[in-house]
Amino acid sequence: MIRFLIAMIFCIGTFGCAESPTSGSDTMNLSEQEVYATYEAINEALIKKDRATLERLFDKDLTFTHMSGKVQTRKEFLDEIMDGTLNYYKIETKSYDIQMQGDSLARMSVTHTLTAKVYSSSGALTMDADYTYEKRGDTWVRIGNR
Helix, strand or coil, X not given: CHHHHHHHHHCCCCCCECCCCECCHHXXXXXXXXXXXXXXXXXXXXXXXXXXXXXXXXXXXXXXXXXXXXXXXXXXXXXXXXXXXXEEEEEEEEEEEEEECCCCEEEEEEEEEEEXXXXXXXXXXXXXXXXXXXXXXXXXXXXXXX
16 A cells, blocks of 8 residues: 555656666766756755755646646645655665757656655655756756656
8 A cells, every 4th residue: 555655646757866876877978967967956855845946947837647647736746745745755766867859858767766755654666757858058957757
């Protein structure tokens, strides 16, 4: 039951802090490094409940779709993080791949293990997620959760 609840909440585009992920990290170009740094900044902000950072790094029109089919706006998702409905404690990145599409669009596939408390249930769940980032000025912004 715990795994189901966590999966239901986090399948929408979960976020993780890298600990020792496997990828071609030694060969990443500068843009790929910037995308990965944004991914890590989002993860840290989720754990710290840093709404200002999340609002800056999530597109205002970003939506989150749960396994149950429930769709949330960015505001609704962030409200649940801030009110303690969604609690991220640790997110360990297992592997990732970043594919650049020109100079200002990137797609990232990641496998990570989330340790979280959701609706009073706690546990850890390993899952895959896909994200799309767009460069706006000097900042990469998450514009999609696939």
